[in-house]
Amino acid sequence: MSDWINTIVQGVLTGGLYALLAAGLSLSFGVMRIINIAHGDFAVLAAFIAIALAQWLGLNPAEALLLTLPLMAAVGYVLQRYILNRALGADVMRPLLVTFGFSIIIQNLLLEGFSATPRSLYAGNFGTSSVTLNAQIAIGYLPLTMMIVAVAILAGMQMLFSRTMLGRAFRAASDDPEVVRLMGVDNRHVYALAMALAMVMVGVAGVFLVLQSNTSPTDGPQNLLYAFESVIIGGLGSLWGTLAGGVILGVAQAIGAKFDPGWGTLAGHLCFLAVLAFRPNGLFPKTKDR
Amino acid sequence: MHSSPKLQLALQLLGLAVCAGAAIAAAAMPWWSARYTEQWTIEFLYTLALAQGWNLLAGYGGLLSVGQQAFIGVGGYLIVAIAVMGGLNPFVVVPIAGVACTVLAIPMAALLFRLRGPNFAVGTWVVAEVLRLVISNIDAVGGGSGTSITDALIGIPVWWRMSTTLWIALALGAGGTLIVYALLRSRLGLALTAVRDSEAAAASLGVSVTRVKWIVYLAAACWAGMTGALIFITKLRVAPDAAFSIDWMSTTFFVVVIGGIGTIEGPIIGTLVFFVLRGLLADYGSWYLVALGVIAIVFVLFIPKGVAGLLQDLTGASMFPVQRRAPR
Amino acid sequence: MSLLQTDQLLAYYGDFQALYGISLRLEEGETVALIGANGAGKSTFLKAITGLVKHGGGAVRFAGEDVSRTPAHKILAKGVALVPEGRRLFPSLSVEENLLMGGYAKRPGPWTLPRIYALFPALQAHAKRPATALSGGQQQMVAIGRALMSNPRLLLCDELSLGLAPIIIRDIYAAFPTIKGEGTSVLVVEQDTSQALKVADRVYCFQEGRISLEGRPADLTREQITQAYFGV
Numbered sequence: 001m002s003d004w005i006n007t008i009v010q011g012v013l014t015g016g017l018y019a020l021l022a023a024g025l026s027l028s029f030g031v032m033r034i035i036n037i038a039h040g041d042f043a044v045l046a047a048f049i050a051i052a053l054a055q056w057l058g059l060n061p062a063e064a065l066l067l068t069l070p071l072m073a074a075v076g077y078v079l080q081r082y083i084l085n086r087a088l089g090a091d092v093m094r095p096l097l098v099t100f101g102f103s104i105i106i107q108n109l110l111l112e113g114f115s116a117t118p119r120s121l122y123a124g125n126f127g128t129s130s131v132t133l134n135a136q137i138a139i140g141y142l143p144l145t146m147m148i149v150a151v152a153i154l155a156g157m158q159m160l161f162s163r164t165m166l167g168r169a170f171r172a173a174s175d176d177p178e179v180v181r182l183m184g185v186d187n188r189h190v191y192a193l194a195m196a197l198a199m200v201m202v203g204v205a206g207v208f209l210v211l212q213s214n215t216s217p218t219d220g221p222q223n224l225l226y227a228f229e230s231v232i233i234g235g236l237g238s239l240w241g242t243l244a245g246g247v248i249l250g251v252a253q254a255i256g257a258k259f260d261p262g263w264g265t266l267a268g269h270l271c272f273l274a275v276l277a278f279r280p281n282g283l284f285p286k287t288k289d290r
Numbered sequence: 291m292h293s294s295p296k297l298q299l300a301l302q303l304l305g306l307a308v309c310a311g312a313a314i315a316a317a318a319m320p321w322w323s324a325r326y327t328e329q330w331t332i333e334f335l336y337t338l339a340l341a342q343g344w345n346l347l348a349g350y351g352g353l354l355s356v357g358q359q360a361f362i363g364v365g366g367y368l369i370v371a372i373a374v375m376g377g378l379n380p381f382v383v384v385p386i387a388g389v390a391c392t393v394l395a396i397p398m399a400a401l402l403f404r405l406r407g408p409n410f411a412v413g414t415w416v417v418a419e420v421l422r423l424v425i426s427n428i429d430a431v432g433g434g435s436g437t438s439i440t441d442a443l444i445g446i447p448v449w450w451r452m453s454t455t456l457w458i459a460l461a462l463g464a465g466g467t468l469i470v471y472a473l474l475r476s477r478l479g480l481a482l483t484a485v486r487d488s489e490a491a492a493a494s495l496g497v498s499v500t501r502v503k504w505i506v507y508l509a510a511a512c513w514a515g516m517t518g519a520l521i522f523i524t525k526l527r528v529a530p531d532a533a534f535s536i537d538w539m540s541t542t543f544f545v546v547v548i549g550g551i552g553t554i555e556g557p558i559i560g561t562l563v564f565f566v567l568r569g570l571l572a573d574y575g576s577w578y579l580v581a582l583g584v585i586a587i588v589f590v591l592f593i594p595k596g597v598a599g600l601l602q603d604l605t606g607a608s609m610f611p612v613q614r615r616a617p618r
Numbered sequence: 619m620s621l622l623q624t625d626q627l628l629a630y631y632g633d634f635q636a637l638y639g640i641s642l643r644l645e646e647g648e649t650v651a652l653i654g655a656n657g658a659g660k661s662t663f664l665k666a667i668t669g670l671v672k673h674g675g676g677a678v679r680f681a682g683e684d685v686s687r688t689p690a691h692k693i694l695a696k697g698v699a700l701v702p703e704g705r706r707l708f709p710s711l712s713v714e715e716n717l718l719m720g721g722y723a724k725r726p727g728p729w730t731l732p733r734i735y736a737l738f739p740a741l742q743a744h745a746k747r748p749a750t751a752l753s754g755g756q757q758q759m760v761a762i763g764r765a766l767m768s769n770p771r772l773l774l775c776d777e778l779s780l781g782l783a784p785i786i787i788r789d790i791y792a793a794f795p796t797i798k799g800e801g802t803s804v805l806v807v808e809q810d811t812s813q814a815l816k817v818a819d820r821v822y823c824f825q826e827g828r829i830s831l832e833g834r835p836a837d838l839t840r841e842q843i844t845q846a847y848f849g850v
Binding site: 165168169171172174175176178179180181182183184185186187 | 668669670689690691692693694695699700702706708709710711715718719720722723764768
C-alpha cells in the first residue's frame, strides 16, 4: 500500500515539471496561436546550457539556472521577433514548420556539441535527500522544490495575466491582433515578450529536468508531448487546469511504470487519449469560451 | 502573371512527355540499370509517395499531420506479422497494409479531429508514439530492438525481388502523383481547395468539410501504410524506433516545403533537391541536418511557394495546372 | 495648418482599387462627417489613415507631420484614435480592462476611467463583466470610451450606428458635445446620414472611392446629398 502512495506522490510531483513545461506551451498558444514544436527541445537546450555553465564556470545548479534564464529569454525574444513573427498569419502551417525546423536544428547542434550521451546536473545532497513522512513514505527535496516553484510560477503568471498592463496586452493581442495595434501596442514586440516569458518557464523546467534525470539531446520531442498532453488534459487556456493536467499525466505515468517500466510513457499517452475521447475540451475547461 | 495559352499548353505537354518517359524508363530499369541506381530510384519513389500523401493532407486538406509515421510503422510491422510470421508473400502484404491502415485511420480520425489546427498536429504525433510504445512492448515481434524480415524474402530470386519492389515503388510514387493530380482536377479537388482556403466559406457553399477531411485523411493513411510496408521490404529489418520515427516526417516536410506546398510538381522537385543535397552533404552528419533545418525555415519564410512556385512565377505556367481558369 | 489633411490618397485590396485620390481636410476642433453607401471606401479611408491598410499613393499629414508611413501602433501616440467598425472589443477582457487597454500608450489628457464612467454612466455597473456580454449600444460606448482613454486629438468613428436602435444611437451621439468640449476633433463615418449631418460642421460624401460632394450640412440640399450618395 505505502509503495503505491509513494508512486502517486512521485507522479504528483513530476506533474509540477510537466505543468511548467505546459504553461510555456500554453502561453505561446494563447497569445500567438502557435504550437511551438521545438518547445521540448528548448527545455533540453536550457538543460545543456546550464550543464555547460556549471562546468565551465564552476557554478552550482542554482547559479547556473539563474544565468540560463536570461539567456533563454533572449533566445525566445529574438527568435519570435525576427523569425517566427514573419510566419504568423492565417496559415497555421507556417509557424508549425518553422518551429519543426528549430527542433531539428537544436537537436543536431546539441548532438554536435555534447554528443548523444545522456547527461545530468548534480545537485549534491539536495538532489538525493528527502523528507521522511513515515518509514515508507519519503518525499525528495528536489521534486518537492520543483512542485513549489511550478506553483509559484503559475501563480505569478495568473497575476501577470489578470492584473498587469502587459497581461492585458497579451490577451488583447490574442483576441484581435489588428485592433490592439490601434491601442499603441506593437504586437511584434508583445509576441516576442510572450515567447521570452515562455522560454523562461521552459528554462526552469529544463534545468529541473536535468537535475532529476539523465537527459540526452534528442529528448525534446517527448517533453513537447508531455507538455501538450498536460495542456489538453487540463483544458486549453486554463492555468490551474494545466497544473491539474500535468499532475494527472505524472500520476498516470508513475502508475504505468509501476506495473512495468516500459509502460510509463504509454500510460500517460493513453490517459491523454482517454480524455480526448470522453472530455475533448479537457477536464477543467475555461468557462469563458473564446 | 498570366502566361500565353500556347506556352501553358507546351509546358503541360512537355511535363506529360517527360513524366511518361521517366516512368517507362524507370519501369524498364531491371533490364538496363545498375542495381545501385535501381535502389536509388526505389528510395526516390517512396519518398515521393510519402510527400504526395502529406501534400494532399496538409497542402490541400489543411490537415497538418505530424504523425504519418504511425502508418509507415504499421505497414512495416504488418510485413512482420503477415509475411514473416504468417508466411505470405511480402509483396502481397503491401495492399493489405493499405487496407489495414485505412481501417486503423477511422478511429484515429474520430479521436484526432476533435483537435483543431496545430493541436491536431501534435495529437497525431502522440498516436504514432502510442503505436511505437505498444509494439516496443510486444516480445513476439522483437520488442524494442525489432526483428529481421529476411525470412519472408527467402525463396524470392533477387532479380524478382528488386524488380517487384521497383514496380510497386513506381506505382506508389508516380501513381500516387497521378492519383492526387486526378483527384484535384475532380469535383473533390474543388471542394478541397475551397476547404483549404476557408473552411467557413466552403461550408457555406455546401461543401461538407468533415467529409472532405475524412476522405483525405483515410487516403493519406492508406498510401503511407502501403509505402511503409514497401520501405521495410527494402530495409530487411524493422525496429519500432526506426519504423515510427519522426524522421519520416522531417524528410517529408523538407521535400514538400522546398518543392512547393499545394502543387503537384512540388514534391517531385523537392525529392530531387533532397537527394542531391543528401548526396553532397550527408558526410557532415549533424551539420547536414542543421543545414536542412535552416534551408527549410528560409523557404517557409521567404519562398513559401517553393521551387515550383518560383518556376511558375518565372514562366507564368505550370506543368500540372490544377487550378481551373475562367475563360478570358 | 489643418489637423488632418490627405492628398490624392489611393488604396488597394490586391487588384481591387478602393480609393481613387481622396483629398480631405479637417481643422482642429472640427467635426466632419463622411457619408456614403456601403462599399464607397469610407472605412478603407479610416484604415489608410491609421495604417491598418497600406495606402497605395498620396499623402496623409497629421498636425503638419507626414504620417503616410507611420505604422498602426505608432499612430495613437500622435493623437489619432479609431472606434472601429463593429466595435471590435476584446472579448477576453472585462469592460474596465478594455477601457484600460485604450490608455496603454499613456498619452496625457483629460480622459480617465472616472470621466468615461461619467460620460457613459451605464458602463460603471458592468465594469467587471466581459465586454462582449453587454448590449450592442453599451458595447459601442465601451468602444468609444476605449478610444477616448488615449486622449486623442482626433477621434475617428466608423459606423457608430450600425445595428443599433434609433433611440440608442441618439444616446450615443448625445456624448458628442462633451467630447468636442475637450477640444477633440471628430471624424465620423456613417451610412445613416441623419445623425451624422446633425453633429457635423462639414460633410464629405464618398461614392465609389471618390469624393462626390463636400460642404456644410446647412448649405446642402437633400437632392444634392441623394445625388452624391447614390450617384443617380
